[in-house]
Amino acid sequence: MTESETRPTPANPGSPRGEQTRQLIVDTAVRLFAERGYEQTTMRLVAGEAGVSLGNAYYYFGSKEHLVQAFYERIQAEIRAAALPAIADTRDFTGRLRRVLHVNVDVMASYHEFAGKLIRTAADPASPVSPFSPESAVAREASISLFQEVVSGSKVRLDSRLRAQLPELLWLASMGITLYWVHDNSPAQARTRLLIDRAAPVVGRLVEATRLTVLRPITNEVLELVDVLRQPRVSSTKGGSGR
Amino acid sequence: MTESETRPTPANPGSPRGEQTRQLIVDTAVRLFAERGYEQTTMRLVAGEAGVSLGNAYYYFGSKEHLVQAFYERIQAEIRAAALPAIADTRDFTGRLRRVLHVNVDVMASYHEFAGKLIRTAADPASPVSPFSPESAVAREASISLFQEVVSGSKVRLDSRLRAQLPELLWLASMGITLYWVHDNSPAQARTRLLIDRAAPVVGRLVEATRLTVLRPITNEVLELVDVLRQPRVSSTKGGSGR
């Protein structure tokens, strides 16, 4: 696992000198990924088009997957930039959720085929591209905070404990939708659109239902379950800042 | 995609003559996968240990993933064989569900690391190993029918329409649990065990709750949603037996 600690941190040096080269490689890779897909974009091609040597590309990016990671971060930023304005004019929870999810699909639309390959490495727990990996923490937090925005900007009424967990749950749900979207072979992924339009109200209704007294026991159980679900983040320090 | 139709069906010939060789390769591959994991098990090694040439292995299995597929099918059969006796002595829905899920984890336990790589190709919509692919139909149906058994053998009371969809939903949930399990780095995947023990009662309670009149609207919505979710199986025939 983490036994490559001996090497003096190749890939991803923070120094300023090579930053330009680094960006050049990223730009080229992102473009080629979009143009030709994952497999057709070889490291040799990226290096060639970027005007650097093969080994040099590996100096900045430890693997092809790290380039995918960079691609992923760009997409996430794009989604965020498009989503925030999209929900600015409504305080309806369901509406806000629906719009954010649609923006997700909108932005990813051009990369549907590419995403099929991307999801491969994303599903690997050992891959840095995994949405649950430490390397993805930045993008993940950003995405969760977007759903935090969805909740806090709305006038939804719900169980207070759920309110704290909801953003993360919504993010998880969006991961599920993305997984569905990847498998969606309907024209223009219309089925996913339908799913979003249908699922958002259901989620809204379920969330509001957590205030019902009848459902209190179940609500409690579900909330506890979510706590169990949450994997402790990997860290070498023992104890950490406990819950 | 399916443009390799020109070749005279290499890989997977149904003829009897090479069946022995085929089995030999599968056996060797499964053993090596279990012993050394996915990456360490090279096609050359499989071929060598099986006593055939590299090209010969590719004659029977179009790719390394097809070997994984074979591995997957064995696991599924093993799970089924272990699960059925395990639920024979109780008619409690939650209990039955819990046991089946535990058997799942039991059987897969030895392959936890390997599963991390397996899930990679499993997540790829284009891969035959994907649980949603036509190639996996047999294993999938078998698995769903196991959950059908869980439901029909229990004395659970629930909305009648849900009863029809529940087995598939449970299968889907088990996929989710497997995904969680793959990411579970707690010792002996204890966290997944905990998840199962906690989630089973919640599911049981939720399922029984579908009979509550208060929840009728939400139940309806959720059931319709599931209908939308269901991807139409890929098929060249137009129309099909639509609802």
Next chain:
DNA sequence: GAAGGGACTTGAACACGTTCAAATTCCAAC
């Protein structure tokens, strides 16, 4: 038993991701 043809088998060759020792460039300190 010879001929034919399909099933099966082979190993070399290819392209790719990745590694690495060696070279080059750059900049600060003297």
Next chain:
DNA sequence: GTTGGAATTTGAACGTGTTCAAGTCCCTTC
């Protein structure tokens, strides 16, 4: 302006999955 070392850059080389043209084997047909 020379020097030392770190940052950067290079291209050859390795091991892998996969392909393929060329065989070899085995059974049917005459």
